[in-house]
Amino acid sequence: MTVGKKRCLYIALALGTFLVSTATIFSSFYFSGSLQRMVNSVLKLEIYPPLIGGPVAHTVYDPMKDDTGCGTLVYPANRQFAEGNLDLVSYTVREPVFQAPWQDVPEFWQLELEFRTGFCEHSDTVRNRTIYIYLHIPGFGEGSLETLYERSELVSFDPGYPWHFALAVTGDNGVIYNRDGDRVDVLNVLYSNNGKKVFVKVPLTKKELQRFYTIDLIRHYVLVAAHSPLDTGGVLPVAKRKTRTAGGGARSRLTPRVYDLLSEGNQSDMLSSWNDSTFELARIEPVEIPMRKNRDAAFVVDHEKIEALEAERNTIAEKLRTEKKNRLDELRRNGTGALNDMKELAQLAFDLGDVILAEKLVEELRVLEPENPVWIAYTGSLESMKGDGAPVVAAIEAVQTGYRYLDDAVARTDGTLEKAENGSIDQAAIDQRTTALMNRAGTSKSVPNEVFIKALQGAHDYLEAAELFRLSGSELASASCYLDAAECFALDGQTGEAALWKREAARLVSDCLASGTENLGEADNLLLLDLQIALMREGLL
């Protein structure tokens, strides 16, 4: 090699080193979100289970918004009971662990309960729930069929499955009792996420409890009641009308004082099964939960069915697209230029991805209706979209400009959900709020979370939009929002929360499929197919 060639090679290597090193550092930060997901898809990291309470044996997802007990109960009038505080949404049983590092008691069995909401700002303590977990252990001999405290929850147990241990949790205190009602040990109760999640750790240091290490299956009765320090068993009574010292909606003196019961199906049938004439209490059934994770189990994805659904979905999508395109052309040709035509045209242009036309129309509409949050929100989305494919600094600027509009649009519609729940607002105002929320949430889901840190905000926007859709009677749109919220939670690393909302979306879609899809319009049908495909890919349908 000549000196000239060597010199060229040297220069190339030197410049190459500089460019590659700088570009690697820069891009690894800018694209860290996708890089991290790519790395995780290869490594599939998990935390060593004993560090976090042991491997998950099983999670039972309880339906959301079933915190009405027998179907009619309402929360007490006390301000410390916030909406959803007593609504159990998931119950996780972990395998018992021993020699767990970084724990006060290294031998324990962990149960996790997640509720729909955390404690409200008026609650100065965490003492507004009383949780009873009764455990039936097969082959353990005689058990008890009565509640730990007589006439507290007002339920009876399935005679085939009497309980052998009872866990009583009030606030941050917990005790485990045996079938004779004797106290066995104190539980370690932890709260997180402002009380949304409750961790119950059963210490397995006592000989009587060490048998949990060898049990294969346990039947769980999990009951959630409102807490009262003055009433029997710490359970607040229920009456016909809610007061500060009693829940409302009781249909009889025998109405169970249980707001939520762990059950994968319909709890209200069980909790309504009391008999006033014979003085029989409502009989409840347990949920069977294995104590070991089924390591051979893998969810099965029906690829053929997914392909068929995709084909159907693509046909409908194409048809709808053509219809929208025709309508757009028609409006452009024959439109009167009236406000309503412009609005429809802008919406169509936005839906069809004609960004230039959408921008022009939205700008005009913002001049005509400067206070309308819908056009402000669309402007925000369109501004953010300018960041796609733009140079990095320009992309950041575009997204930040977009958020200024999006935040403004959302701020202008604050308070809509509360008014919608009270029925003191019209549908148009609800639609404005959902449009603002959906635009901001969509942007939050699509921009890199590591740069803008917006995924969590996106998740909460989707959840609020889901609530508004539910109030408007659109369960499918709610399900779609739940799924999007789950994606946002996953982007933020909150996999537990993501799993919860995916389950809820799956539950709504299953309900919709069960009630028949004949009356669905094409747009709803398309949404349903999208949801079905996404959920089937995850093994949730």
Add this chain to the structure above:
Amino acid sequence: MAVKSLLTALMTLLVYFFTISLGNGSVYSWIYGLFLIGIFAAIMYTGKVHTYRRVFQFVFALLFTVAFIGNLYDERGSMAMTANTFTESEVPFCHLVIPLVFIPYVLTQTVVFPARILGHYASIISLLVIWFVATITIGRGWCSWACFYGGIEDGFSGMRKKPLVKTVAKNREIRAFHFAVLVFLILMTLAFMSSIYCQWFCPFKLITEFPQLVDIPTLIGTFVFMSLFFLMVVILPLLTKKRTQCSMLCPFGAMQSLLDKMSMYRVVIDTERCTGCMKCAEVCPFFAIDRETILENKGHPEITCAKCGACVDVCPQQAIRFDFSLTKHFREKNPGKAFLDGPGRLTKILREFIEPKYFFVFSAFTFGVVISSGLAVNGLQRIAEALISAFNLGGM
């Protein structure tokens, strides 16, 4: 001159993007951004890499500490790790643990640290990606340019003009001790399936977070980490002018030393120019140069070199310099002279343009900028707000 101006302009752009723009253009992001540009320009135009790098790393470490502790107080109301923190995998992951998680991962496909996997600045995957990029670009240069803990020690080690205790004669043993500590920590982690370094030995718990003091073991743990902090991070660096924690205890530093060959830059010693004055060995904070290094004409510092630039700055013969790892071949085939040495205007321009020192400093400083920006701006804001509020209260 042209290349210095060009690189300074490029760095200004990067700082604008990572610090100012992502900091939403706040006054604090501007202050920190200007500080970064000032430090970089000072390195470029004075050529004093180590001096200004140390200022940067010390300031970053202080601001990081303020921001981290502030965030902990915002989230949990204390620096103590609660039982929830472990149960919910919310212990911030830290690069110091990385060497300890590999073997348990290979054996169990799990990570023996209760941190978040994804989606957080201190998540496991995030730190793994950063570590990998650091390894292939600046190698152990991480310890001198991006390690927020190292800055504290760097600050203390730079406070005295001359060391009270000289260690050059023991450098080799100290290096061996460091690797022995790494092996010990890996074996202990495997034995207990938990990061023993974090539980018992990490001195930086004193300035980040620590387990709640609830029983005798946690009391002993508290005593150990406080003692180690004062001994390894404050007293010994003051006495020796060395980064003793980084060079004797830190598992990450030891691992990076072993992996440094993968990086794109290295430090070389021109054995023909070297007169053996040993000034480099005296100033090296990482025990990476000793008598054998010079006497045996190794042509490079020892494995623990962290590319801090102290030896490059101090060498009276300019015999020590940064170099590209990929061009090692050219050096070996042309011993004793740089490949672009020689007369001619073009050669001179090229020589100035392709100066490994500037390129390395640019890459390493870029790393420092992206790692530091978020938390340093946050720290600056917290300090400024505390001062403003103190001032207002004083005025009342």
